[in-house]
Amino acid sequence: MKKLVTVLVTVFLLISNLGIKTYADPVSPPNVSGDGVVLMDATTGQILYGKNVDQQFPPASTTKIMTALLTIENTKPDDIVTISNDFTTKNHTLLDGNTLCLENGEQIKVKDLLYGLLLRSANDSAVALAEHISGSVENFAKLMNKRARELGCTTASFQNPNGLYNKDHKVSAKDLALILRKLSEYPEFREIATTPYYTIPATNKTDQAKTVINRSLRNENKLIYKGSKEYYEGVDGGKTGYTIQSLHSYVAAATRNNHRLIVTIMHSADQKYFDDARALLDYGFNNFNLNKQFSKGQIVTYYKESNGTKIPLVAAEDFYYVTDKSSKSKPTFKFDNSSIKVDKFNKGERVTNIDLKLDDKYIGNLNLLSGVTYSPSVFSQNSITANFNKLYILYGAIGILGVILLFNLMLRKIKLFKKEF
Numbered sequence: 070m071k072k073l074v075t076v077l078v079t080v081f082l083l084i085s086n087l088g089i090k091t092y093a094d095p096v097s098p099p100n101v102s103g104d105g106v107v108l109m110d111a112t113t114g115q116i117l118y119g120k121n122v123d124q125q126f127p128p129a130s131t132t133k134i135m136t137a138l139l140t141i142e143n144t145k146p147d148d149i150v151t152i153s154n155d156f157t158t159k160n161h162t163l164l165d166g167n168t169l170c171l172e173n174g175e176q177i178k179v180k181d182l183l184y185g186l187l188l189r190s191a192n193d194s195a196v197a198l199a200e201h202i203s204g205s206v207e208n209f210a211k212l213m214n215k216r217a218r219e220l221g222c223t224t225a226s227f228q229n230p231n232g233l234y235n236k237d238h239k240v241s242a243k244d245l246a247l248i249l250r251k252l253s254e255y256p257e258f259r260e261i262a263t264t265p266y267y268t269i270p271a272t273n274k275t276d277q278a279k280t281v282i283n284r285s286l287r288n289e290n291k292l293i294y295k296g297s298k299e300y301y302e303g304v305d306g307g308k309t310g311y312t313i314q315s316l317h318s319y320v321a322a323a324t325r326n327n328h329r330l331i332v333t334i335m336h337s338a339d340q341k342y343f344d345d346a347r348a349l350l351d352y353g354f355n356n357f358n359l360n361k362q363f364s365k366g367q368i369v370t371y372y373k374e375s376n377g378t379k380i381p382l383v384a385a386e387d388f389y390y391v392t393d394k395s396s397k398s399k400p401t402f403k404f405d406n407s408s409i410k411v412d413k414f415n416k417g418e419r420v421t422n423i424d425l426k427l428d429d430k431y432i433g434n435l436n437l438l439s440g441v442t443y444s445p446s447v448f449s450q451n452s453i454t455a456n457f458n459k460l461y462i463l464y465g466a467i468g469i470l471g472v473i474l475l476f477n478l479m480l481r482k483i484k485l486f487k488k489e490f
Contacts, residue, residue: 104336105242105335106334106345107331110331110353111253115391119242120242121241126318127314129311131319134249134320135213138251139202141257157171169185179198188267188288196231214226220251246331249331258306262306263288266287267285269284290321291343293307299344303325304322332353365385368383369423370404370437383438383440386435401426413444415442417438418438422434
């Protein structure tokens with residue numbers, strides 16, 4: 070009986086150990102419902118997980134993150150926006166979605182329109198900002214697409230500032246992530262996007278009572294509410310979106326231990342994007358590390374002159390890379406001394422660049438600057454000058470020694486002369 074118990078216990082322990090061992094295997098990414106999904110490291114732009122990352126989808130109100138970006142980059146928070154006198158007539162279709170009920174001739178601060186844009190997802194806020202910045206929705210759409218290309222977006226085709234459905238208004242999950250990556254750098258965005266409640270002050274067209282009733286805003290991003298089951302620690306902000314054609318979409322950013330991640334979920338039939346976003350962010354923070362390889366100004370390598378002089382080449386900026394937490398790999402690079410064809414080096418000027426690889430995979434490019442000012446001719450002249458200085462010192466020493474010897478000789482002659490007399 071004792072032997073049987075011993076055998077059973079041994080088998081149980083073996084099974085238990087096998088079960089524990091499976092947890093040491095690499096963790097698979099969560100299964101999320103969106104047709105277009107991206108989990109991006111914000112510092113490097115590296116995609117940690119993706120599904121149909123470059124496929125275009127109608128983005129609905131997640132469009133408004135580009136409108137917010139252009140507003141922050143082209144205006145000041147206290148700038149006054151004057152609503153045009155025909156605004157309500159030409160923008161009557163905006164009533165199909167959320168609005169602030171802006172009135173013709175109303176004067177309102179940019180900051181308050183941004184709160185309306187990001188908290189209530191007000192379509193008229195988006196149009197008012199677009200007209201204020203570019204004069205018209207059409208011109209603003211051109212600006213949106215231009216800025217998207219500057220950010221590295223390859224699929225963005227914006228037709229309006231609010232995301233109301235247009236068959237040509239499309240963007241990919243990757244491009245939305247790139248836009249939020251840039252937007253999340255601005256503290257103004259993070260402050261607004263993480264504010265739970267906000268009441269827009271009275272304007273020239275509204276009294277305080279009407280404002281409290283119609284313009285008391287509640288943030289639609291549930292990840293920001295502390296104490297709620299959806300709350301996510303470190304969230305920097307986000308934006309929801311929905312139309313019948315686009316289905317559900319959601320973008321969010323979160324930072325923990327100076328590591329920021331971006332998540333994009335597009336064209337999701339299920340309204341589980343908050344849960345999916347939390348799962349993706351957990352996957353990212355739990356399984357990946359952000360590492361710094363070089364700091365700005367740090368010596369990366371040296372350029373060697375034929376005369377043996379070594380010129381330090383320094384990093385033009387910080388260089389980061391991402392690894393999974395089990396990896397011990399370090400970035401490598403090749404530097405060809407003969408590839409540099411310059412006559413002189415000026416401190417702080419770009420000399421060359423290097424490609425960095427991790428496990429033989431390209432991870433980025435780094436510009437190298439000269440760490441010193443150096444010119445072969447100047448150094449040669451300096452050498453000549455130094456040699457002349459040495460000669461001057463030598464000749465001077467010899468001259469002084471000669472004077473001393475001559476003085477001693479004269480003293481001796483004087484003494485001899487005195488003795489004779």
